[in-house]
Amino acid sequence: MELCPDIIEIRKQFPQLAETVYGRPLVYLDNAATSLRPVSVVEKWTEMSYRFNANIHRAVHFTANVATEEFEKSRNAVAEFIGASSAREVVFTSGTTQSVNLLAYSLGNSSFFNKGDEIIIAESEHHSDLVPWQQLAERKSLKIKVLPIKDDGTLEIEKLSDLLTEKVKLLCAAHVSNVLGIINPVKEICEICHRNGTLVLVDGAQAVAHLPVNVDEIGCDFYVFSGHKMFAAPGTGVLYGKKELLENLPPFLAGGEMIDTVNWDKTTFAAVPQRFEAGTQNISGVPTFIPAIETVKLLNNSKISGETEALKSYVFQSLSSDPDILLYGIPKDLSKKIPLFSISVKSAHHEDLALILDKMGIAVRSGQMCAEPLMRRFGVSGMLRASFAQYNTMDEAAYFVKSLRKAIDMLK
Amino acid sequence: MTSLEERKAAVVEEFSMFDEWLDKYEYLIETGKNLEVFPVELKTDDRLIKGCQSRVWLDTRVEDGRLWFRADSDAIITKGIISLLVRVYDGCTPAEIVSDSFDFIEKIGLRENLSPTRAGGLNSMIEKIKEEAKRNV
Numbered sequence: 429m430e431l432c433p434d435i436i437e438i439r440k441q442f443p444q445l446a447e448t449v450y451g452r453p454l455v456y457l458d459n460a461a462t463s464l465r466p467v468s469v470v471e472k473w474t475e476m477s478y479r480f481n482a483n484i485h486r487a488v489h490f491t492a493n494v495a496t497e498e499f500e501k502s503r504n505a506v507a508e509f510i511g512a513s514s515a516r517e518v519v520f521t522s523g524t525t526q527s528v529n530l531l532a533y534s535l536g537n538s539s540f541f542n543k544g545d546e547i548i549i550a551e552s553e554h555h556s557d558l559v560p561w562q563q564l565a566e567r568k569s570l571k572i573k574v575l576p577i578k579d580d581g582t583l584e585i586e587k588l589s590d591l592l593t594e595k596v597k598l599l600c601a602a603h604v605s606n607v608l609g610i611i612n613p614v615k616e617i618c619e620i621c622h623r624n625g626t627l628v629l630v631d632g633a634q635a636v637a638h639l640p641v642n643v644d645e646i647g648c649d650f651y652v653f654s655g656h657k658m659f660a661a662p663g664t665g666v667l668y669g670k671k672e673l674l675e676n677l678p679p680f681l682a683g684g685e686m687i688d689t690v691n692w693d694k695t696t697f698a699a700v701p702q703r704f705e706a707g708t709q710n711i712s713g714v715p716t717f718i719p720a721i722e723t724v725k726l727l728n729n730s731k732i733s734g735e736t737e738a739l740k741s742y743v744f745q746s747l748s749s750d751p752d753i754l755l756y757g758i759p760k761d762l763s764k765k766i767p768l769f770s771i772s773v774k775s776a777h778h779e780d781l782a783l784i785l786d787k788m789g790i791a792v793r794s795g796q797m798c799a800e801p802l803m804r805r806f807g808v809s810g811m812l813r814a815s816f817a818q819y820n821t822m823d824e825a826a827y828f829v830k831s832l833r834k835a836i837d838m839l840k
Numbered sequence: 841m842t843s844l845e846e847r848k849a850a851v852v853e854e855f856s857m858f859d860e861w862l863d864k865y866e867y868l869i870e871t872g873k874n875l876e877v878f879p880v881e882l883k884t885d886d887r888l889i890k891g892c893q894s895r896v897w898l899d900t901r902v903e904d905g906r907l908w909f910r911a912d913s914d915a916i917i918t919k920g921i922i923s924l925l926v927r928v929y930d931g932c933t934p935a936e937i938v939s940d941s942f943d944f945i946e947k948i949g950l951r952e953n954l955s956p957t958r959a960g961g962l963n964s965m966i967e968k969i970k971e972e973a974k975r976n977v
Contacts, residue, residue: 450861776916777894777914777915777916779893779894779915779917779918780869780915780916780917780918783865783917784862784865784917787861787862787865788862794893795893809894809895809914810893838865838866838869839869839916
């Protein structure tokens, strides 16, 4: 893809942006749920299906070699993209949810946790980074502790040291909250946790499309994310883990291609990352990480990110100056937030607002957004979330603000 | 009192006056607002209709062999939708409801204009009304 800083040109790379719904142009503001796919990703995806469909790592024939190479090239690209020291630290999964479940299962089956050990989970976590740990805690008699957030949505990092007893083996926090859009100080969290011998899992699902991610710089032990929220094919995801940690973990799923030798009395397992990739992988989807990463880099170039920053300020100003609207996740410094806005309106139900906006052509999310404890924390039954991507324009932002105002008035 | 068929026809006619779905929503909002006040003490878990994204309560009373409904929701468009159902089926005999096809929903195009999540909620409302009727046949 040729570098092209012009947003209009970039929009042409995302054909869905030209769709109309109910006779109106689609304004897609549900990027935190899944981002749109550029032509380059779809082309790679179909090429892998039409021309190079063969199972990887197994056969010696030509097409299998191409497919294997594409898959492994993608692993190298992902490793470089997130600053991993080796491609062997990159495990492909079906998405963030599977990555967390894999980790919870494997850590749970290792000698890592002892009865009575503790896991800290940030109050703003997505259910995907909460429920697997809760399930594990039940199974292994562990205790879940909550790292609270302040009213502005930022983590109460000052309380972390008090929470970190010698029993705390793991802390789970999102790099960016899917409800609040706030960029959490994950590097600082890792430093504090590591002084206590506590490992850190960072959920990067909402971060990878918006921020430069470097796991080495963050210092996290594990980092998970999904392909489909960063323009790649759905059903793709990554579990990054420090090599020495992954190497000491037992497998998650057992089956083909994750073994070393199989005998009737015993099976030994393959080295990482293959140990965690049992069965046929998403052989068409994983290679799309390469064009997806190129897209992320293109969208985060200085000119476009300048536009995105302007759009973020505009939406923030417009929403926060409206007395009917309550905004959640408002750090003092707006640069500590991605262009994602969750709101509630006293006089209107979030679902009604979303339904009306839908008929105006605007795609937003309403509901609890897989973060029920957070909804309770703010005393709401749900919120309305508009999540922007770099390809959204100022015109779309203005149309959203105007339409939201109209919807609020309709419901008064 | 009008018959079930007359009430259904009236709703279909009212809906046909609007071309735009936004106007139909506006109508549903107004309908929802005009719904009889639902006593707070009736907002119990057993009256909650499962399968809706917003909370919807349905209270059923049997009197003289007929079913009388009251409903509420914390979302106003949902309230408008359930109020249409209440308006059409209020005062029906259980047998009338059990044998009814609920075809007016299709005629006003409500189901296809709701998201699958929301249409699921609509189905849950209809199922709940049918369930109440079956229980009282």
